[in-house]
Amino acid sequence: MEVIQVDNYSAMSEKAARMIEEQICKNDRSILGLATGSTPLGLYEKLIEGHKTCGVSYKNVQSINLDEYLGLDKNHPGSYHTFMYENLFKEIDISMEHVYIPNSKPLSAGEECQRYDQVIERIGPIDLQILGIGSNGHIGFNEPGSDPNSTTHVVELAASTRKDNAHFFDSIEEVPTHAVTMGIKSILKSARILVLASGKRKAEAVKRLLNKDLSESFPASHLWNHEDVTLIVDTDAYKLVSQKGSEDLAR
Numbered sequence: 624m625e626v627i628q629v630d631n632y633s634a635m636s637e638k639a640a641r642m643i644e645e646q647i648c649k650n651d652r653s654i655l656g657l658a659t660g661s662t663p664l665g666l667y668e669k670l671i672e673g674h675k676t677c678g679v680s681y682k683n684v685q686s687i688n689l690d691e692y693l694g695l696d697k698n699h700p701g702s703y704h705t706f707m708y709e710n711l712f713k714e715i716d717i718s719m720e721h722v723y724i725p726n727s728k729p730l731s732a733g734e735e736c737q738r739y740d741q742v743i744e745r746i747g748p749i750d751l752q753i754l755g756i757g758s759n760g761h762i763g764f765n766e767p768g769s770d771p772n773s774t775t776h777v778v779e780l781a782a783s784t785r786k787d788n789a790h791f792f793d794s795i796e797e798v799p800t801h802a803v804t805m806g807i808k809s810i811l812k813s814a815r816i817l818v819l820a821s822g823k824r825k826a827e828a829v830k831r832l833l834n835k836d837l838s839e840s841f842p843a844s845h846l847w848n849h850e851d852v853t854l855i856v857d858t859d860a861y862k863l864v865s866q867k868g869s870e871d872l873a874r
């Protein structure tokens with residue numbers, strides 16, 4: 624795992640945006656794995672800026688999102704469909720026919736998971752997967768205890784996750800209890816993975832990740848089983864990591 628330390632959220636977002644743009648420059652038909660949450664918001668702003676001022680084009684890019692809440696209308700302000708459209712897709716030239724997000728109101732959640740796996744199979748492998756990290760170590764919505772061999776599946780969200788994500792809703796009661804997420808196995812099939820972590824709220828999770836707390840109770844630790852992971856972490860998120868420990872372990 625390569626660890627890149629940066630000063631703050633803005634520097635993290637900038638660095639991540641340049642990595643994505645380099646990927647697109649290398650291959651304008653790249654498949655991006657996209658994430659939601661507060662963490663990638665700055666990254667998406669920088670990508671929009673790069674598109675508008677430098678002409679970076681997403682015309683041939685396809686994107687596969689990690690997850691979606693179950694039970695919300697697609698147009699609900701808290702859905703990840705809305706999140707992605709409002710914070711990225713509507714501002715760049717990506718074709719909406721090239722973006723994939725799990726259906727939030729499928730007739731059958733089980734069939735939706737199968738359909739999404741087929742999408743990943745058909746479109747993928749993902750060239751560059753962006754990941755945030757939950758304060759409890761979740762990736763996508765793979766909560767502590769998730770099966771490392773899982774593909775797309777339905778999850779019951781941890782109470783801490785619903786609390787963390789409540790700021791995207793009017794109240795915590797509105798946060799759905801379940802979601803569909805790409806599984807750990809599907810995530811690890813990506814060619815490259817870029818993990819972003821910013822702020823004190825992530826310091827404990829970053830410490831556990833870099834101290835190689837390898838266990839199913841800490842889903843992000845499965846990232847150690849992938850050979851091309853880059854973590855971009857800012858000073859606040861890095862502050863619980865002992866310098867020596869991280870230098871040794873991040874090799």
Ligand code: GLP
Binds near residue numbers: 658660663689756761
């Ligand atoms: C949600 C998403 C995750 C994301 C996490 C972190 O739970 N499903 O993919 O990594 O939020 O959220 P934030 O970036 O807001 O801290």
